[in-house]
Every structure is written in C-alpha cells, then in structure tokens.
Amino acid sequence: MINNAGIPGDFPQDASNVTMQNIRKVYDTNFFGVIQTTQAFLPLLKKSAAPRIVNVSSDLGSLSLHNDTAYEHYHTKLTAYNSSKTALNAYTVLLAYELRHTAFKVNSVNPGYTKTAFNFNQGHKPVADGAAPIVKYATMGNEGPTGHFLSDHGITPW
Numbered sequence: 001m002i003n004n005a006g007i008p009g010d011f012p013q014d015a016s017n018v019t020m021q022n023i024r025k026v027y028d029t030n031f032f033g034v035i036q037t038t039q040a041f042l043p044l045l046k047k048s049a050a051p052r053i054v055n056v057s058s059d060l061g062s063l064s065l066h067n068d069t070a071y072e073h074y075h076t077k078l079t080a081y082n083s084s085k086t087a088l089n090a091y092t093v094l095l096a097y098e099l100r101h102t103a104f105k106v107n108s109v110n111p112g113y114t115k116t117a118f119n120f121n122q123g124h125k126p127v128a129d130g131a132a133p134i135v136k137y138a139t140m141g142n143e144g145p146t147g148h149f150l151s152d153h154g155i156t157p158w
Contacts, residue, residue: 001052002134003038004056006118007029007030009022009026009080009081014077015079018079022080023079026081027080027087030081031088034088038053048103049103050142051103052105052138052140053104053106054138055107055109056134057089057108057110057149058085058111059071060073060076060081060082060085062110062158063086088108092149096146100147103142105140105142106146107137107145107147107149107150108150109150110149110156111151112124112125112152115127133152
C-alpha cells in the first residue's frame with residue numbers, strides 16, 4: 001500500500017499567521033486521510049504474506065534537517081505542509097511499532113525534490129527517479145526495515 005497523499009496548502013504559511021483553515025485542509029489530506037485509508041485497508045493487508053505500507057513523506061517533514069543550516073531546503077518553512085509530514089512520520093513509527101511482531105513493514109519514504117505539478121515542475125529529479133525509492137520499499141523482502149524514514153540515500157533523519 002502506497003499512501004501518496006500530499007497537498008501543499010495555501011501560501012504564505014508563516015508559523016505566526018498560517019490560518020487554521022489552511023492547516024486543517026492540509027492535515028485532512030496529508031495526515032488524517034492517510035490514517036483513514038490505512039485503517040480501512042488493514043484487514044485486507046493482514047491477509048498478505050508480505051504486507052507493506054509506504055507513507056510518502058518529504059524531507060520537509062524532518063525536524064532534524066530543519067535545524068541544519070547546511071540543509072538544501074533550510075529556508076522552506078511551510079507550517080501546514082511541513083508539520084503534516086512530520087506528523088505522518090510519527091504515525092509511521094507508531095504503526096510500525098504496533099505491527100512489529102507481524103510480517104508488516106511500515107516506512108515513511110522521501111522521494112526527494114521531484115519535478116511534478118506539486119512543486120510547479122521545479123524539482124531536480126525526474127518522476128521515475130522520485131518513484132524509485134517508493135517502489136523499492138513497497139516491494140522489499142522480509143529482511144527490509146520497518147519504522148524508518150527512508151530515501152534513495154538510505155535513512156533520512158527524523
């Protein structure tokens with residue numbers, strides 16, 4: 001199961017003046033929608049010999065990177081979007097923990113800055129390259145990780 005839910009929300013999104021309407025709209029899609037969809041599909045996924053859940057996140061959801069002035073997107077502070085992806089990462093960890101004694105592998109995957117309509121085609125990566133880590137972790141074997149934040153570079157810091 002690949003949860004590729006994401007809307008950027010309206011701009012600006014400064015922490016001091018982002019509207020509650022904007023935050024709710026973004027969270028409804030990027031966070032609550034993922035939880036609702038995941039819960040609806042869990043009974044079906046439990047029937048699989050190799051159930052995988054990939055929550056498509058963003059490096060903009062990394063709290064560690066947002067405190068790193070060397071980080072490429074250090075100045076991209078989109079309160080609604082970034083925090084919704086941080087919340088998604090937390091949900092990923094909690095679900096992976098709950099399912100740790102099962103065959104489930106639950107991970108957040110960061111496709112990287114991919115050239116799509118989402119970012120007005122400004123990303124550096126072609127779509128196929130952005131999709132590659134998502135597909136990799138959705139189809140990995142039983143030895144693969146669970147409860148991690150991953151990209152094509154390996155582990156992304158929380």
